[in-house]
Amino acid sequence: MKLKNWALLLAFGLLLSVLVACGGGDGGTKESSDNAEQGATGTEDTATEGENVLNFVNGDQIPSMDPSLATDEYGFQFLGATMEGLYRLGENAQPVEGIAKDHEVSEDGLTWTFTLREDAVWSNGDPVTAHDFVYAWQRAVNPETGSEYGPYMMSGVIKNATAVSTGEAPVEDLGVKADGDFTLVVELENPTAYFESLTTFGTFLPLNQKFVEEQGNKFATSSDTLLANGPYVLEDWESTSNSWNLVKNEEYWDAETVQLDKMTYEVVKKPQTGVDLYEAGTVDRAPLSSDLVDQYATHEDYTVEPQTSIFYLKMNQTRNEALANKNIRAAISRAFNKEAIVNEILNNGSLVANGIIPADFSRLPEGSPDAGKDFREVSGDLVTYDVEKAQEYWEKGLEELGTDTVELELLGDDGESAKVMGEYLANQLSTNLPGLKVTLKNVPFEQRLDLDTAMDYDLLISGWGPDFLDPYTFLNLFLTDGENNKMGYSNPEYDELINATTTELATDNVARYENFLEAEKILFEDAAIAPIYQKAVAQLQSPKVEGVIVNPFGPTYEYKWASVGSAE
Structure with a gap:
């Protein structure tokens, strides 16, 4: 999420x-x-x-x-x-019955047929039907809606979602159909092992079309313009x-x-x-x-x-030419003391992050040489605090830029904890990287989201919580022009490795994880982001x-x- x-x-x-x-x-x-x-x-x-x-x-x-x-x-x-989707998460992150009572999957893994309960109703008394899911999913990928998560969550998963979201196909071509009121048929672009858990996520919730359209621009802006179908x-x-x-x-x-x-x-x-x-x-x-x-x-x-959420510095490669330089980014990612952050600033059980996949989140599948081992343990520490190495990268970067000074703006939230974190990072970067001046910009949470989306920042304190139990939920963030990239990072080799995990390797979990491990290393060889901590x-x-x-x-x-x- x-x-x-x-x-x-x-x-x-x-x-x-x-x-x-x-x-x-x-x-x-x-x-x-x-x-x-x-x-x-x-x-x-x-x-x-x-x-x-x-x-x-x-x-x-x-x-x-x-x-x-x-x-x-x-x-x-x-x-x-x-609200409630086809399934909701129960104990141990296992999907349990929601609006769907059960489902069947075709032999090729591409067609999922959900049987819906007939006793589920909206809070206005209308029945919850398969048509509500069709409408909601089509709305989420309709480019006129302006959804970030619709294209992000459905592209490459639901058949034709990419074509619909880019305006190349009508919404009716999306691979979701109602077979009567209580049977939902979903066609996938590729076999997706985690699709059942994906249906628990907020973007896949149903919507009552009549109610939404009656509310118009007022929909979901107050209690009076919402409908519930959940607890x-x-x-x-x-x-x-x-x-x-x-x-x-x-x-x-x-x-x-x-x-x-x-x-x-x-x-x-x-x-x-x-x-x-x-x-x-x-x-x-x-x-x-x-x-x-x-x-x-x-x-x-x-x-x-x-928690399984990772916080990191996003480095926008498009607004400030210094951040388009890999050596400058590599220097920044090594120039702040993460142990001090988790032990002194946070002091709440959070862990140092030296990669993007969190610890105790995903294990290597059966058949892998490291089967059963934690992904983070196998991938190792990919970028650590190292002032000497940071300064080496910094000097190379400055030489390549033909300057001895760089000015960057660090964007963060305006809460007390965010301000303390921002001040610490700015001080560490300015102290450890001679010639760097970091100014702070603290704004309300919603404004920070808008600035992130508009790519109107240099450095951004960001974080990500997984949307499903698979490394793809973190690693697809950094695909070229991805909905959640928003920092100008692009590497064709990285794209090829990650995209293959949902296409030709979709049913080969061992090969998928090999790609994930290789791609994560490339991400940090490119110094795309600077990981900070895993939250508690x-x-x-x-x-x-x-x-x-x-x-x-x-x-x-x-x-x-x-x-x-x-x-x-």
Whole structure:
């Protein structure tokens, strides 16, 4: 999930959210923090006796609740709670029944036929049908929609998705058809082993065509212009809201499984404010910044939650000529102390990242020489902190550029944690690379997404959370002109290796992983990005929060099976 950044996916304000993908900011912080304290207290006071209610903070506003347009963790988190696709993730990231009861796959792996349940309805009472999936998927790749994730998730997977998304074919040519109201037939471009898990992702959610078209430009901008077909309904929300609620959807086909009556959310951008609310009993979970970890590490409610999200510096090769130089990029990627970042700045269990595939995410398949071993272990450390080597690359780069000074702008979120991270990186780069001047630009989370998409930055603190359990979810980010590349990187050899994993090697998992290993090495030989850390979240969480599943991809938290236990 892009966790855009899941890729996102996932910036440093994430420390202040209930998860990954993306961070918050200080723009309007006083108002947001004050509202959070007052609002959360108010929600607790209005909860009636006997209700099963949990209260949480969120690191920023929700940028979009439109499944075709969402690109970030916040959007996908709340889409996952209020909507349901063909399948949803259960324990151990295994797909479980959603709108689909089962499916069949043709012998060649190209045709998937899903049998849908007939008792699923939208929150307005309309049945959820195969036509809703056809409409939603076509809408996601229709170039008029302007979706980032539709083309990204479907191209090379769903038949004709690339041609449709580029305007070379009509949307009706997309390989998805309704065979009656409750049978969905999907044709794939190539066999895709992870397609079942892909159907759990937010971009593949259904949409009620009549409702969407009635709402027009207002669709998904407020609670009144949304429909739910999942465990919860989003209430009291507008696109600029600093508070909202998830309320049990009584129309959900499996409503009897859902035990929570309500979850309340308040935008809180300052970690200390979240902790104050937690200590007051107003909220049930509070992410901790590094200074608070030292204070609360011995607290009985202290927990560390490992994640599979990777944070890194994107280096835009198109806006600043210095970053078009491989030696300059290689210098930057080696010139900051990552151990200090994870141990002192983050101080929350995060790990140093020396590659793009996270640790404990994917293992080499049976038949490989290293079968069963973790991908990260086999691939090794591809770029490490090394000031001496960084300066060697730097001197070569400056000589090639014919200059002795370089000025770069570092773009990041405006939350407290993001600012500290940005200041540290700017100081490290300027100190360790003589002649480099780094200026900081901190903006609200949603603006950072826009600047990233527009490629209006030099250096960008970015992050990515996986969309499915396969290295391809990370490595396809850097394909030439890819929807999530947005930094001008291009290497035909890299493209060939990655594209082969979804075409001629699609059914040969051993060969696929060999390509993944080789491609990751090329990515860092080219110094395309500078990895920083693999995320973990340190937080205080009430013991009464029970049954919450933490997903390795997609929405970080699954609340369908959550409940309120005893806090004693």
